[in-house]
Amino acid sequence: MTEMAPKLRAALDGIPTYRPGRPPAADGPRSYKLSSNENPYPPLPGVLEAAAAAAGAFNRYPDMACSALVEELASRFDVPVTHLATGTGSVGVAQQLLQSTAGPGDEVVYAWRSFEAYPIITQISGATSVRVPLTADEVHDLDAMADAVTDRTRLVFVCNPNNPTGTAVRRAELERFLDRVPGDVLVVLDEAYREFVRDEEVPDGIELYRDRPNVCVLRTFSKAYGLAGLRVGFAVAHEPVAAALRKTAVPFGVSQIAQDAAVASLRSEAALLERVDSLVGERERVVRELTAQGWTVPGTQANFVWLRLGERTADFAAACEAAGVTVRPFAGEGVRVTVGEAAANDLFLQTAQTFRKDL
Numbered sequence: 001m002t003e004m005a006p007k008l009r010a011a012l013d014g015i016p017t018y019r020p021g022r023p024p025a026a027d028g029p030r031s032y033k034l035s036s037n038e039n040p041y042p043p044l045p046g047v048l049e050a051a052a053a054a055a056g057a058f059n060r061y062p063d064m065a066c067s068a069l070v071e072e073l074a075s076r077f078d079v080p081v082t083h084l085a086t087g088t089g090s091v092g093v094a095q096q097l098l099q100s101t102a103g104p105g106d107e108v109v110y111a112w113r114s115f116e117a118y119p120i121i122t123q124i125s126g127a128t129s130v131r132v133p134l135t136a137d138e139v140h141d142l143d144a145m146a147d148a149v150t151d152r153t154r155l156v157f158v159c160n161p162n163n164p165t166g167t168a169v170r171r172a173e174l175e176r177f178l179d180r181v182p183g184d185v186l187v188v189l190d191e192a193y194r195e196f197v198r199d200e201e202v203p204d205g206i207e208l209y210r211d212r213p214n215v216c217v218l219r220t221f222s223k224a225y226g227l228a229g230l231r232v233g234f235a236v237a238h239e240p241v242a243a244a245l246r247k248t249a250v251p252f253g254v255s256q257i258a259q260d261a262a263v264a265s266l267r268s269e270a271a272l273l274e275r276v277d278s279l280v281g282e283r284e285r286v287v288r289e290l291t292a293q294g295w296t297v298p299g300t301q302a303n304f305v306w307l308r309l310g311e312r313t314a315d316f317a318a319a320c321e322a323a324g325v326t327v328r329p330f331a332g333e334g335v336r337v338t339v340g341e342a343a344a345n346d347l348f349l350q351t352a353q354t355f356r357k358d359l
């Protein structure tokens with residue numbers, strides 16, 4: 001054996017590992033996972049049956065074009081099928097977007113803190129991240145982001161609502177931003193949490209994309225639709241962006257189980273969205289009670305809340321863990337807590353109150 005090792009791309013050096021939300025402890029009293037912004041409800045019966053039926057044929061490759069899903073989405077959103085591209089979760093589609101647009105010497109602009117996959121997939125592409133701090137209110141600073149666009153910029157992520165702060169940008173400011181970004185720079189509106197938005201001033205990206213060829217909208221079945229474990233997301237974009245996404249997709253990446261479950265979810269949308277409504281109700285309750293306890297909670301349009309705890313972050317996360325609630329700490333910054341079922345939220349609120357009294 002020699003000491004030599006295969007040469008790997010230098011671009012991979014120092015890439016932070018994606019940290020998934022921790023699962024709750026396997027033993028001990030009941031504990032809740034509020035660390036990954038998942039839907040707490042089990043699959044709807046129709047969706048489970050569709051997935052189970054597809055599972056009976058997994059000796060076969062899936063439909064590589066995701067035809068049934070793409071057709072369902074096209075009619076659901078009133079967009080041409082050629083404007084749709086699917087992937088292994090919306091993070092998979094985001095990676096395809098980078099592969100399609102950026103490489104060494106190019107720049108990718110995004111807010112910070114925002115979705116932690118952005119720096120990872122940018123670095124893998126070889127491009128350079130340009131991070132623009134959120135405002136003091138934890139919102140995207142769209143003017144500063146537009147100022148950060150240079151002739152090296154290839155892609156800008158706008159995470160709306162933003163993970164992990166839950167804050168959302170509104171129509172007028174987003175349109176002003178889009179008007180400032182040159183047409184040869186792709187703007188990706190990451191709307192993973194769109195179904196939880198209740199502020200009518202927060203625009204639906206699919207409306208903004210229609211007459212803007214440089215806007216791409218990312219959506220997922222992982223959050224409101226409750227299919228996180230099946231890995232399916234999609235983009236809505238004009239040609240040639242959508243075509244580039246189809247070229248860069250992992251062949252057969254989206255399983256037939258995921259495709260059929262996604263179609264069944266779209267067809268069971270009323271029942272699913274009722275569950276989303278109840279989560280939004282819980283979100284309002286969590287925000288109200290935290291505020292009453294004295295916490296500062298940024299306005300959230302997503303299925304999670306953000307507490308900027310600074311140096312107390314690790315202590316707070318440990319207190320939650322001890323109480324049976326797993327949250328998502330960002331060391332030295334804050335904690336993101338998913339809105340779950342009422343019992344989980346109750347436990348979290350009790351823990352927050354006790355912690356607050358001890359502050």
Ligand SMILES: Cc1ncc(COP(=O)(O)O)c(C=O)c1O
Nearest residue numbers: 089090091115163192220222233
């Ligand atoms: C803003 C945002 N975009 C995309 C994703 C990726 O979700 P998925 O790959 O499951 O579709 C997440 C997941 O946490 C997210 O928070």
